[in-house]
Amino acid sequence: MASANQENDRPQNIRAIMTFLREHAPFSSMDDAHLAHFAENASIQFYADGDVVLSPDQDVVKRFYVVKQGRIRGERHNEKEDRAETTFEISKGECFPLAAIIGERPTRTLHRASGDTFCLSIGQSAFVTLFSESEPFRDFCLRGVSSLLDQVNRRIQSSAMASIGSSTSLDTPLERYALRNPIVCSPDLPVRKAVARMHENNVGSIIVTDENRYPTGIFTLRDLRTMIAEGTAPLDTPIQQVMTRNPCCLPSHSDAFEAAMLMAEHHFAHLCVTDDEHKLIGVVSERDLFSLQRVDLVNLARTIGTATHLHTLVSLRTDVSRLVDAMLAHGADSGQVVKIITTLNDVTVRRVLELNIKKNDPGIPFTWLTFGSEGRQEQTLLTDQDNGILFQTPEGMTEEQVREKLLPFARKVNDELAECGFTLCKGNIMASNPKLCLSDKEWDDWFIRFIDASTPQNLVYSSIFLDMRAIYGPMEPLNGLLDKVLTRIRKNALFQKMLAGNAFQRKPPLTMFRNFRYISEGNKHSLDLKRQGLAPFVEAVRVFALANGVETANTLGRIDELVTKEVFDPKDANAWKEAYSLIQAIRMRAHQEMLANEEELTNYIDPDDLNPLDRRILRESFRQAQRLQQKLEVTYQL
Amino acid sequence: MLDQIKQWIEHRRSGKIGSHDPGNLPNPKIPGEQLLTDCRLIVLDLETTGLNPSRDQVIAIGAVAIQGGIIPLGDQFDLILRRPELDISETVLIHGIGPEALTQGHEIEDALLYLLEWMNGDPILAYHSAFDQKFLEKTLKAQLGYSQPHTWMDVADLMPAFFPNTKTGGKGLDNWADYFGLEVSERHHAASDALATAELTLIALNKARGEGVKTMKGLHDKLHYHRRLQNMHRF
Structure with a gap:
């Protein structure tokens, strides 16, 4: 009977405890036998609000606890201010203490119940048994929460893998990526005109079709090369005399694998895709098929940087998103990924500027500035334009005259960037705004007003204009400007305090009871990962950075420099960087998912959609933001 | 736990323990100066075929122990009794114990003897304990001829005694469980x-400690006082 059905043989209460444990890491990855061992050896204890559970005054820790209901607060005495500081909070399904039970020493932190709390606990011998027999348990105990972070990262990677897998999969029907309007011509068109049409459209091949749109031939750049090299025919020959007849065709429901095989077999670089009536609907090139599989950064950057047409830049944006998937899958952390996105975005912006200068040079040197997340090099796929122009007024011209020349140019660039997927800025923080296309003198005045006469409206702008970077044109004018701005802020304690107060307003989305605080939006629970999750870090770090003369705009870079300047404790800084990166990673994964579902990109997520582990990590990350804000509060006596 | 019972039953059958007559069972303890932080309490719940003790029968016994203010899950009692003859069609929907489970249950005498041994004479607590007390005493008398009086305490009195004026929206187990946010894994399962x-x-014991109630007797008195207060209000 014992072996017949183990699960039913276990008493109800043991089964219930096992069910509870299974919902939480690390128990979720443990074997049933080990969970049963835990449950059978567990005790249930109750602590009323404020009761001490473990204290540094007690002896060596002999029990290992899991919160069954309620919360446990870790308290440390802050010597400087002589008050108790909450160092961590442990909620339902979480374990404590780890270091103390493994180190066989008393706890260093006072553990106190926060609200009515039930804990499950096991004694040392059961703990040792599980520790030696269960690998997930041992891993968790030794590496603590960081082992959970690994799990989150692993899952981000595996879901990114899955999405790459589906896009590279060679069983994708051809119609999925061949549905572009192919460049076609009639059989009697002279070669010269056909080549002109190819050039105009920046393509390497042209399909010759008859009056029924049946493909009768194909002519490629390679054919042109042969034709000229061998002098077989003059350029005004009708194309049907030099084209390759009966081009290779596949119906649109064939898959990429068939296409690849056909190309490999015949060394074709192009295939016609036809509908069921054999009418031409598109062309697939070798590059189309294989760019799906290998997207590498250098190549992509080079392709963007040398693109000759706006529409090429637009089409390369999908490659950027694919690259993000690939990077996440290969284990890049969110900090690296946002930098890569920013790099590629920079290249795109530069190329748009270059192409426009080529077409229509305004004739005045300028520095293209970017603000906000782009300025901080923290862009994700969802990005809007925040840019401006800094120029030096040439002799004999007024600033207004310079603007007359630069503004139409900037307008065109803003519009073209919008086509490339950089949404137009709703607040009109764009170079084409006359208020943001300024000379160095005007910018300096602008910042003086900004810093000396801070209004609430100004402070809203602080998150944009105080994170500034030049991405095109000479750098020196901006460096000069930044020097002055930073010096002014360092000297202005009042402005710092206002900035700090402003940053302090941006509360992480946790309630007093450590649940998520939702922004109300109908019935759906949602969190804004950018404004509620990342902004508290970005804003608080900016205050410390500006006050301490840190020039970098990147948040993680600023944190590093603040450690070097001994403003931040290295341990705190690490926790903050980790928390910030995790929120960013969860946000990027959400973006990739939205993209895959062809939804509009937003920064909103519903924590209920996350698994318990992600929810817990997210909550812990928000708590780190609270700690950073506490530092702000203490430093600036808010 | 089941292994313990099986072992015990095997021992008994093989005559190693010897046949228990009620006289050899642990004596019920009287609430005295035992410290609450030391003593063991039994918390018990029965599932029955109905509400009428003179007609209905016990079909499942679930119990846990409280030892020094904590619940050791290794020390519990969770048994369905073998009662193949019973008609449980009326209540099967509530406790979910079907006829099949009843035929596979434990021999009732064995189970009751084991229960008495396991309880070790410690005070018994139950929610609306009068109900469980009547059923258990009746069953013990009928099956084993056992009639020693145990100390019973009603948790339905204990809660309002320590948490007066608490708005729970009712007097039931569910009301208090909801009030304190307890998760009951499977309601109407005895264990x-x-x-x-x-x-x-x-x-309640945590609150008692805060109010300086330290002994079994203190707890018992507090309950007694609460009941008298209740009765006074009734008139």
């Missing part, structure tokens, strides 16, 4: 209800 009752008891 699961017993655990929920025991968790409420822990909350």
